[in-house]
Amino acid sequence: MFAKERFLGVDFGTESIKAVELELRAGQPFLVNYGEVPLLTPYDSKKPATRSFHEDMAVKFKALLERMQPETNQICISMPSFLGLISLIEFPEMTDSELEEAVRFEARKYIPSALEDVSLSWESLGTKDAVGTASEKDAKNRKTEVLLVAALNKDVWQYEGYVSSVGYEMKLLELETFSIIRSVVGSDLGTFLVIDIGARAANVILVENGYVKKSRSIDAGGRDITRALSESLNISVDRADTLKKSTKDFLNAKDVAVIFPAIETIINESGRMVESWKTTRLDGKIDSVILSGGTGHMTGLPQYLSKKLGLPVKLSDPWRTISYLPILQPKIALIGASFSAAIGLALYAIADAEKKKQS
Numbered sequence: 001m002f003a004k005e006r007f008l009g010v011d012f013g014t015e016s017i018k019a020v021e022l023e024l025r026a027g028q029p030f031l032v033n034y035g036e037v038p039l040l041t042p043y044d045s046k047k048p049a050t051r052s053f054h055e056d057m058a059v060k061f062k063a064l065l066e067r068m069q070p071e072t073n074q075i076c077i078s079m080p081s082f083l084g085l086i087s088l089i090e091f092p093e094m095t096d097s098e099l100e101e102a103v104r105f106e107a108r109k110y111i112p113s114a115l116e117d118v119s120l121s122w123e124s125l126g127t128k129d130a131v132g133t134a135s136e137k138d139a140k141n142r143k144t145e146v147l148l149v150a151a152l153n154k155d156v157w158q159y160e161g162y163v164s165s166v167g168y169e170m171k172l173l174e175l176e177t178f179s180i181i182r183s184v185v186g187s188d189l190g191t192f193l194v195i196d197i198g199a200r201a202a203n204v205i206l207v208e209n210g211y212v213k214k215s216r217s218i219d220a221g222g223r224d225i226t227r228a229l230s231e232s233l234n235i236s237v238d239r240a241d242t243l244k245k246s247t248k249d250f251l252n253a254k255d256v257a258v259i260f261p262a263i264e265t266i267i268n269e270s271g272r273m274v275e276s277w278k279t280t281r282l283d284g285k286i287d288s289v290i291l292s293g294g295t296g297h298m299t300g301l302p303q304y305l306s307k308k309l310g311l312p313v314k315l316s317d318p319w320r321t322i323s324y325l326p327i328l329q330p331k332i333a334l335i336g337a338s339f340s341a342a343i344g345l346a347l348y349a350i351a352d353a354e355k356k357k358q359s
């Protein structure tokens, strides 16, 4: 009867599913449970796959919940951002109903599929002066920015299916970009480039005062880094993976000459986003780069990115607003930034419940 409300976030990644369960203690998010379950990866090719990736996902998700025994049946989940599209569109200033019509019309240009096959959402992010205009009061030159988000229905249904198959109620399904931003940036003011590097994919996200303004998914991640290390040093993939996670700096040390094409690709895309941002703002300054995802922990990566991008770079701390038992500290430090999406989802559940209580 006096049981506290629980909040559950689940991040469906490509190498693992991660879950975080929170409750509120003295008004603060407190970690009551978390879990991670590995998915089939290409490294498992030694053992022939007995089921498809999606079958594996459903089985592993069920197993994770059975292990965690969450004390809620409501769940917020994310799907990989490479399954969706996030675009910032500019419109002349207009009324809300005109905007609704204009967005529907414009969406066709941005979305390569038939609109009936797509789940579409959009949000007006306010108005701004067009770059290069002299007067702030010149209404003609004011633009409304709209963020358009889309994903194929078939992918949305796939993820909804995982949740309904375990009998849970889905409160939210979003692209991981938004979950990551909620935990690593929150409502911090400023302009940040968040680089999330997972196992298979990386997300480069431009965030202005807490709002996602640009987001790109890149087919480059930790798997590619392990492979490059294994090939360059002529060692097994397992050995390379251990070495990659060690304290040895393969990026900045003068005596190691391993080239990681995946990291160079991520740097090029990040540089391109920084440049394109300058064309949308009078002052296109970016305050800093925030690294997220498991690969964000790679020794020397912040220094290397900082040198290449000419910006301060730091590893994110998605746990910064979460309290937990002190005994968990070493483990939390280890998994650190790889839980950013799962935490962001559980934080959404909390914010949503608070909002409902107030209304």
Ligand SMILES: Nc1ncnc2c1ncn2[C@@H]1O[C@H](COP(=O)(O)OP(=O)(O)OP(=O)(O)O)[C@@H](O)[C@H]1O
Pocket: 012, 013, 014, 015, 016, 017, 080, 197, 198, 199, 200, 201, 202, 221, 222, 223, 241, 244, 245, 246, 292, 293, 294, 295, 296, 297, 298, 299, 337, 338
């Ligand atoms: N200390 C570390 N140093 C370097 N790489 C690490 C470290 N810890 C984890 N990784 C790598 O991070 C990757 C996993 O990151 P993460 O958990 O964010 O991925 P994911 O969410 O499962 O996958 P994706 O985001 O691609 O869908 C793996 O490639 C792993 O080898």
Ligand SMILES: [Mg+2]
Pocket: 013, 014, 198, 199, 293, 341
């Ligand atoms: Mg991920």
